[in-house]
Amino acid sequence: MIDFGTRYLGLDLKNPIVASASPLCDSLDKIRSLEDHGIAAVVLPSLFEEQLSLESESVDADLSRGTETFAESLNYFPDLMNYNLGPDGYLELIRKAKASVSIPVIASLNGVTRGGWVRYAHEMEQAGADAIELNIYSLVTDPSRNAAQVEQGYCDLVRSVKENLRIPVAVKISHFFSAVANFAIQLDSSGADALVLFNRFYQPDLDIEQLEIVPSLTLSQSAELLLRLHWVAIVFGHIRADMAVTGGVHSAKDVLKSVMAGARVAMMTSALLQNGIEHLDVVRAGIVQWMEEHEYESINQMCGSMSQRNVPDPAAYERANYMRVLSSYTLRPQPLR
Numbered sequence: 001m002i003d004f005g006t007r008y009l010g011l012d013l014k015n016p017i018v019a020s021a022s023p024l025c026d027s028l029d030k031i032r033s034l035e036d037h038g039i040a041a042v043v044l045p046s047l048f049e050e051q052l053s054l055e056s057e058s059v060d061a062d063l064s065r066g067t068e069t070f071a072e073s074l075n076y077f078p079d080l081m082n083y084n085l086g087p088d089g090y091l092e093l094i095r096k097a098k099a100s101v102s103i104p105v106i107a108s109l110n111g112v113t114r115g116g117w118v119r120y121a122h123e124m125e126q127a128g129a130d131a132i133e134l135n136i137y138s139l140v141t142d143p144s145r146n147a148a149q150v151e152q153g154y155c156d157l158v159r160s161v162k163e164n165l166r167i168p169v170a171v172k173i174s175h176f177f178s179a180v181a182n183f184a185i186q187l188d189s190s191g192a193d194a195l196v197l198f199n200r201f202y203q204p205d206l207d208i209e210q211l212e213i214v215p216s217l218t219l220s221q222s223a224e225l226l227l228r229l230h231w232v233a234i235v236f237g238h239i240r241a242d243m244a245v246t247g248g249v250h251s252a253k254d255v256l257k258s259v260m261a262g263a264r265v266a267m268m269t270s271a272l273l274q275n276g277i278e279h280l281d282v283v284r285a286g287i288v289q290w291m292e293e294h295e296y297e298s299i300n301q302m303c304g305s306m307s308q309r310n311v312p313d314p315a316a317y318e319r320a321n322y323m324r325v326l327s328s329y330t331l332r333p334q335p336l337r
């Protein structure tokens with residue numbers, strides 16, 4: 001009997017597949033359907049700092065200095081109201097979901113500064129959230145701010161959120177850090193219970209006819225998984241916090257690779273948006289089949305088995321890989337003209 005269970009954020013999950021934050025988890029019906037198709041936990045779409053700060057009119061202007069995206073994003077505030085349920089509706093969704101599904105419900109907060117909104121995490125906890133995912137999505141465009149200041153700001157934020165909570169806190173970050181492994185250790189020391197690697201950055205496109213900057217969102221592909229696998233495999237064993245992979249998990253093999261690299265869970269959004277929630281059945285069946293064929297007994301047994309510290313050739317994750325990849329490319333003969 002194969003044991004598909006895993007432990008993430010101190011929660012016992014029946015398998016390693018989690019629905020990451022997106023509108024797929026913004027209603028009770030969808031959450032129920034995800035549970036029916038075997039999802040192990042859901043992350044609700046993010047509630048944004050701007051929504052909470054504007055509502056309470058208590059923006060901590062001092063701390064938001066240097067994160068000029070905050071002021072700019074206020075222009076987009078009306079759009080946000082269409083994105084999620086607003087602060088009250090959000091708490092209501094947590095309560096309803098907790099009353100009607102048995103899988104863990106993780107709430108998500110998106111912010112970059114230490115404002116009063118951080119206290120809202122406590123309300124999420126009171127509403128019954130099993131954990132909070134802090135989705136830190138900040139674009140540092142101020143050239144006077146250096147990397148150390150940015151990283152310190154993130155760690156301070158994690159500490160502030162943790163101070164207010166008893167439930168575990170996951171931190172979702174992008175890969176745009178010059179020393180990812182060191183930063184992972186800093187977040188771990190600041191109290192993060194899990195790291196979610198990596199947020200996708202959505203760059204706006206240029207409309208050269210209308211001379212406008214337009215938002216652009218494309219769904220992911222499996223190829224994006226490699227970046228996540230690489231860093232999870234490197235960080236595995238260096239931190240106490242769990243790791244989750246988000247970005248490019250589309251198939252059973254993608255889930256298995258994420259676990260073998262060192263993640264406790266693999267999160268999915270794009271694949272479910274593209275193929276429907278039923279796609280989870282295909283992914284779960286694929287995991288069962290693969291594990292049976294390869295005689296694995298448990299997900300735990302696999303976790304980190306292909307991390308840098310557990311592979312026979314750790315250099316494969318380092319600079320040697322770069323040289324090997326470049327030299328492995330074979331040029332096709334070009335036809336003579």
Ligand SMILES: Cc1cc2nc3c(=O)[nH]c(=O)nc-3n(C[C@H](O)[C@H](O)[C@H](O)COP(=O)(O)O)c2cc1C
Binds near residue numbers: 047270
């Ligand atoms: C339509 C849409 C909405 C999303 N909303 C959120 C969000 O509110 N908070 C968040 O942390 N991530 C959000 N994400 C990012 C996903 O949670 C996920 O990290 C990302 O899509 C990469 O995973 P994937 O390759 O499985 O799609 C969203 C993604 C999509 C496509």
